[in-house]
Amino acid sequence: MTKVLSDLSLLQGILGRRTTNGPFKPDSVKKEHQHMLMKLASAAPSHFNSQPWRFVLIENRDTIERIGAIAGESMQKLIERGIFFERYRRYFRFSQKEMDERRDGIFIDHLPAPLKPFTRQIFSDAGLSVMRNLGVPKRLGEDNRKLVAGSPLLMAVLLDKTEYVPDQLSGFYSIFGMGAAIENIWLAIQEFKMGIQFVSTPMEIPEAWQEIQHLIRVPESLELMAVYRLGYLPDDPKRPSIDWNSRERKRLSQFVFRETCDTPEEDD
Numbered sequence: 001m002t003k004v005l006s007d008l009s010l011l012q013g014i015l016g017r018r019t020t021n022g023p024f025k026p027d028s029v030k031k032e033h034q035h036m037l038m039k040l041a042s043a044a045p046s047h048f049n050s051q052p053w054r055f056v057l058i059e060n061r062d063t064i065e066r067i068g069a070i071a072g073e074s075m076q077k078l079i080e081r082g083i084f085f086e087r088y089r090r091y092f093r094f095s096q097k098e099m100d101e102r103r104d105g106i107f108i109d110h111l112p113a114p115l116k117p118f119t120r121q122i123f124s125d126a127g128l129s130v131m132r133n134l135g136v137p138k139r140l141g142e143d144n145r146k147l148v149a150g151s152p153l154l155m156a157v158l159l160d161k162t163e164y165v166p167d168q169l170s171g172f173y174s175i176f177g178m179g180a181a182i183e184n185i186w187l188a189i190q191e192f193k194m195g196i197q198f199v200s201t202p203m204e205i206p207e208a209w210q211e212i213q214h215l216i217r218v219p220e221s222l223e224l225m226a227v228y229r230l231g232y233l234p235d236d237p238k239r240p241s242i243d244w245n246s247r248e249r250k251r252l253s254q255f256v257f258r259e260t261c262d263t264p265e266e267d268d
């Protein structure tokens, strides 16, 4: 497999794609890189070539700092109120054994030292109050604020509402196309030694999402779907205090079937 891949940069790019959850260099992202990313996004497939995606590239420091503050406050609220752990507990794994079996979700193997003894309890009510007492929600909020506010470029992704009608097939198709466009960007940034990360916490707090829509003046005709942070990667990336990412992937037999859904594909 390695030999087959060694000359195929596209396949290596797909397998090497990552989410960046640490800081970026402060340098602005070159206009030529920004435009190339947009061009690559627009090369994605879309239903009837409708190209329903729209992008807002944000470099204004005040706007970025405000969105950073909104992201940080949203993160703090989500953790403090227990919403985050309630909503997402099913994605977290607490041992290598569990991870090896399931091969999905996030393995909590990297927590700040004071939290380590409570790894297994962080999803319980008792764990939540320990975290509150240790000031964890505030710390995580501040980490998130710094990451977003310190990014040289934010990218808002929107959909044209004449296509994106949630209960209609065109709405479903639009999301497919948008996903493909974002994936093109996500793959291509490696070429420019850049990274990308979803800024998702404000989406979970309706007032926060509204404020972002207001800040970037989203018109009635468009729906704000996502916000990402982008920038050039540092030369010596450090692992963040809580690492939410995971490189694990399911085995073939866990997600592929042969002929009917009754027969899992055999692993190599």
Ligand SMILES: Cc1cc2nc3c(=O)[nH]c(=O)nc-3n(C[C@H](O)[C@H](O)[C@H](O)COP(=O)(O)O)c2cc1C
Pocket: 017, 018, 019, 020, 021, 197, 198, 199, 200, 201, 244, 245, 246, 247
């Ligand atoms: C719809 C969607 C939402 C995501 N939300 C977040 C997020 O809020 N924060 C984050 O850091 N990564 C987010 N991610 C990235 C995933 O955590 C990441 O893709 C997964 O852990 C695998 O890691 P990798 O992208 O480095 O392969 C999201 C990805 C998708 C497709």
